Amino acid sequence: MKLTTSRKAYLGVFALALAALAVDRFVLGGGGSGPDRAAASVVSGTATVEMEEAILPTTAAPPKRESLADRLEALAVGQEANAEAMRDVFRPCESWLLRPRTGSPHSPSPAEVFVQQHRLESVLLSGSAGYAIVDGGLLRIGETIAGYTLVELVPQGAVFQAEGSRFRVDLYPDSKP
Numbered sequence: 612m613k614l615t616t617s618r619k620a621y622l623g624v625f626a627l628a629l630a631a632l633a634v635d636r637f638v639l640g641g642g643g644s645g646p647d648r649a650a651a652s653v654v655s656g657t658a659t660v661e662m663e664e665a666i667l668p669t670t671a672a673p674p675k676r677e678s679l680a681d682r683l684e685a686l687a688v689g690q691e692a693n694a695e696a697m698r699d700v701f702r703p704c705e706s707w708l709l710r711p712r713t714g715s716p717h718s719p720s721p722a723e724v725f726v727q728q729h730r731l732e733s734v735l736l737s738g739s740a741g742y743a744i745v746d747g748g749l750l751r752i753g754e755t756i757a758g759y760t761l762v763e764l765v766p767q768g769a770v771f772q773a774e775g776s777r778f779r780v781d782l783y784p785d786s787k788p
Contacts, residue, residue: 725780730745731744732745732746733782736766745769758773765779767781767783
């Protein structure tokens with residue numbers, strides 16, 4: 612394995628960190644301190660009594676902590692809060708929610724249904740004959756797709772008939788003339 616400049620730099624930093632750890636533990640005596648060797652003082656009235664070093668047992672269990680829900684419930688009882696009267700901060704505002712429109716139900720026209728379900732992709736005009744490509748399939752005048760009959764081809768569109776009504780479908784419905 613070849614030692615590149617960057618690897619040498621990493622190795623130097625690692626050796627320096629290892630040397631600092633050894634000095635801290637063995638020379639400075641870092642192993643003799645900690646919570647089990649801490650000195651404490653008790654304030655009693657106006658006099659301070661110094662205690663000798665207290666050694667905590669290592670097997671002592673930490674004090675039992677209440678859950679956040681228990682503490683919040685105790686706080687709510689102490690404050691006499693009514694949870695039903697409080698607003699849920701995680702619930703979105705009413706204006707953000709989609710509500711169904713009220714009023715008479717609107718049944719879509721055959722033209723709207725066709726545009727939602729199908730896509731007019733191209734129109735090929737050739738004299739009195741022509742073709743339309745709808746949803747990737749070739750359709751001649753007089754042929755039907757899903758109950759919609761192609762009755763006429765016009766530049767940039769086609770005319771369909773369904774349920775007794777005729778409607779025009781444009782190739783580019785969003786473009787303006």
